[in-house]
Amino acid sequence: MLRIGHGMDVHRLVEGRKLILCGVEVPHTLGLLGHSDADVATHALMDALLGAAALGDIGKLFPDTDIQYKGADSIGLLRVVMRRLKEKGYRPVNADVTIVAQKPKLRPYIDAMRARLAEAMELEVELVNVKATTTEHMGFEGKEKGMSAHAVCLIETL
Ligand code: MG
Numbered sequence: 001m002l003r004i005g006h007g008m009d010v011h012r013l014v015e016g017r018k019l020i021l022c023g024v025e026v027p028h029t030l031g032l033l034g035h036s037d038a039d040v041a042t043h044a045l046m047d048a049l050l051g052a053a054a055l056g057d058i059g060k061l062f063p064d065t066d067i068q069y070k071g072a073d074s075i076g077l078l079r080v081v082m083r084r085l086k087e088k089g090y091r092p093v094n095a096d097v098t099i100v101a102q103k104p105k106l107r108p109y110i111d112a113m114r115a116r117l118a119e120a121m122e123l124e125v126e127l128v129n130v131k132a133t134t135t136e137h138m139g140f141e142g143k144e145k146g147m148s149a150h151a152v153c154l155i156e157t158l
Contacts, residue, residue, distance in 0.1 A: 005052025022113030023075040035064040039074035044149035093154035
Protein backbone atom coordinates (compact mmCIF):
# COMPACT_ATOMS: atom_id res chain seq x y z
CA MET A 1 0.00 0.00 0.00
CA LEU A 2 1.16 3.53 -0.84
CA ARG A 3 0.55 6.53 1.42
CA ILE A 4 1.31 10.21 0.85
CA GLY A 5 2.49 12.81 3.35
CA HIS A 6 3.01 16.54 3.40
CA GLY A 7 5.02 18.76 5.74
CA MET A 8 5.86 22.43 6.04
CA ASP A 9 7.93 24.47 8.46
CA VAL A 10 9.08 28.03 9.07
CA HIS A 11 12.03 29.43 11.04
CA ARG A 12 13.15 32.97 11.72
CA LEU A 13 16.50 34.24 10.32
CA VAL A 14 18.85 35.87 12.82
CA GLU A 15 22.49 36.87 13.11
CA GLY A 16 24.94 34.65 14.97
CA ARG A 17 23.48 31.29 13.97
CA LYS A 18 24.68 28.70 11.46
CA LEU A 19 22.49 28.14 8.41
CA ILE A 20 21.83 24.39 8.18
CA LEU A 21 19.59 23.12 5.37
CA CYS A 22 19.04 19.40 4.72
CA GLY A 23 21.96 18.69 7.03
CA VAL A 24 24.36 20.86 5.02
CA GLU A 25 25.97 23.99 6.46
CA VAL A 26 25.51 26.82 3.97
CA PRO A 27 27.78 29.86 4.37
CA HIS A 28 25.61 32.94 4.99
CA THR A 29 25.47 36.07 7.13
CA LEU A 30 22.26 34.86 8.83
CA GLY A 31 21.14 31.54 10.29
CA LEU A 32 17.86 29.99 11.34
CA LEU A 33 16.70 30.32 14.93
CA GLY A 34 15.26 27.33 16.78
CA HIS A 35 15.54 24.93 19.67
CA SER A 36 17.32 22.34 17.49
CA ASP A 37 19.71 23.26 14.65
CA ALA A 38 16.56 24.80 13.05
CA ASP A 39 17.04 22.88 9.79
CA VAL A 40 13.71 23.99 8.33
CA ALA A 41 13.95 21.69 5.30
CA THR A 42 14.66 18.51 7.27
CA HIS A 43 11.84 19.47 9.66
CA ALA A 44 9.38 19.73 6.75
CA LEU A 45 10.57 16.34 5.45
CA MET A 46 10.16 14.68 8.87
CA ASP A 47 6.61 16.02 9.11
CA ALA A 48 5.86 14.66 5.63
CA LEU A 49 7.12 11.19 6.65
CA LEU A 50 5.25 11.24 9.96
CA GLY A 51 2.15 12.53 8.19
CA ALA A 52 2.25 9.72 5.63
CA ALA A 53 2.46 7.14 8.44
CA ALA A 54 -0.19 8.95 10.57
CA LEU A 55 2.38 9.26 13.37
CA GLY A 56 1.56 12.86 14.25
CA ASP A 57 4.30 15.46 13.84
CA ILE A 58 7.78 16.37 15.05
CA GLY A 59 6.37 18.65 17.75
CA LYS A 60 4.80 15.56 19.31
CA LEU A 61 7.87 13.34 18.79
CA PHE A 62 10.54 15.89 19.82
CA PRO A 63 8.97 18.50 22.16
CA ASP A 64 10.91 21.80 22.15
CA THR A 65 10.53 21.88 25.94
CA ASP A 66 12.78 18.79 26.08
CA ILE A 67 16.38 19.74 26.87
CA GLN A 68 17.75 16.70 24.99
CA TYR A 69 16.70 18.30 21.67
CA LYS A 70 18.46 21.62 22.34
CA GLY A 71 20.84 22.23 19.42
CA ALA A 72 19.90 18.78 18.06
CA ASP A 73 21.22 17.70 14.66
CA SER A 74 18.03 17.37 12.61
CA ILE A 75 19.55 14.60 10.47
CA GLY A 76 19.84 12.60 13.70
CA LEU A 77 16.16 13.32 14.37
CA LEU A 78 15.34 12.18 10.82
CA ARG A 79 17.01 8.84 11.61
CA VAL A 80 14.71 8.54 14.65
CA VAL A 81 11.70 9.27 12.44
CA MET A 82 12.89 6.56 10.03
CA ARG A 83 13.05 4.04 12.90
CA ARG A 84 9.49 4.96 13.92
CA LEU A 85 8.30 4.41 10.35
CA LYS A 86 10.05 1.03 10.17
CA GLU A 87 8.47 0.00 13.49
CA LYS A 88 5.07 0.78 11.98
CA GLY A 89 5.91 -1.29 8.89
CA TYR A 90 6.63 1.45 6.35
CA ARG A 91 9.56 2.56 4.21
CA PRO A 92 9.85 5.72 2.09
CA VAL A 93 9.50 5.52 -1.69
CA ASN A 94 10.60 9.03 -2.65
CA ALA A 95 10.61 12.56 -1.30
CA ASP A 96 10.54 16.07 -2.74
CA VAL A 97 11.58 19.09 -0.66
CA THR A 98 11.19 22.77 -1.57
CA ILE A 99 13.11 25.45 0.33
CA VAL A 100 11.74 29.01 0.13
CA ALA A 101 14.53 31.53 0.65
CA GLN A 102 15.50 34.81 -0.94
CA LYS A 103 19.23 34.40 -0.18
CA PRO A 104 21.75 32.82 -0.42
CA LYS A 105 21.85 30.96 -3.75
CA LEU A 106 21.35 27.32 -2.81
CA ARG A 107 22.11 25.64 -6.15
CA PRO A 108 25.75 24.82 -5.28
CA TYR A 109 24.58 22.88 -2.19
CA ILE A 110 21.59 20.99 -3.61
CA ASP A 111 23.43 17.77 -4.49
CA ALA A 112 25.07 17.61 -1.05
CA MET A 113 21.62 18.13 0.53
CA ARG A 114 20.10 15.31 -1.54
CA ALA A 115 22.95 12.99 -0.61
CA ARG A 116 22.60 13.80 3.09
CA LEU A 117 18.83 13.18 3.14
CA ALA A 118 19.07 10.06 0.96
CA GLU A 119 21.68 8.51 3.26
CA ALA A 120 19.57 9.16 6.37
CA MET A 121 16.46 7.79 4.65
CA GLU A 122 18.33 4.77 3.21
CA LEU A 123 17.21 5.72 -0.30
CA GLU A 124 19.00 6.08 -3.61
CA VAL A 125 19.84 9.73 -4.20
CA GLU A 126 17.72 9.60 -7.38
CA LEU A 127 14.65 9.15 -5.16
CA VAL A 128 15.26 12.36 -3.19
CA ASN A 129 14.74 15.79 -4.73
CA VAL A 130 15.60 19.14 -3.18
CA LYS A 131 14.81 22.43 -4.86
CA ALA A 132 14.79 26.07 -3.86
CA THR A 133 12.78 29.09 -4.84
CA THR A 134 12.72 32.77 -3.91
CA THR A 135 9.49 34.74 -3.46
CA GLU A 136 10.61 37.67 -5.64
CA HIS A 137 11.31 39.74 -2.49
CA MET A 138 7.70 39.37 -1.25
CA GLY A 139 6.61 38.08 2.15
CA PHE A 140 8.77 37.09 5.12
CA GLU A 141 11.03 34.84 3.05
CA GLY A 142 11.49 37.56 0.43
CA LYS A 143 12.24 40.17 3.11
CA GLU A 144 14.80 37.71 4.59
CA LYS A 145 13.00 37.58 7.95
CA GLY A 146 12.83 33.81 7.73
CA MET A 147 12.80 30.73 5.54
CA SER A 148 10.12 28.16 4.95
CA ALA A 149 10.19 24.68 3.50
CA HIS A 150 7.64 22.25 2.12
CA ALA A 151 7.99 18.52 1.60
CA VAL A 152 5.96 15.67 0.19
CA CYS A 153 6.80 12.00 0.32
CA LEU A 154 5.38 8.63 -0.58
CA ILE A 155 5.80 5.67 1.72
CA GLU A 156 4.90 2.01 1.20
CA THR A 157 4.26 -0.96 3.43
CA LEU A 158 7.36 -3.10 4.06
MG1 MG B 1 11.06 23.49 12.76
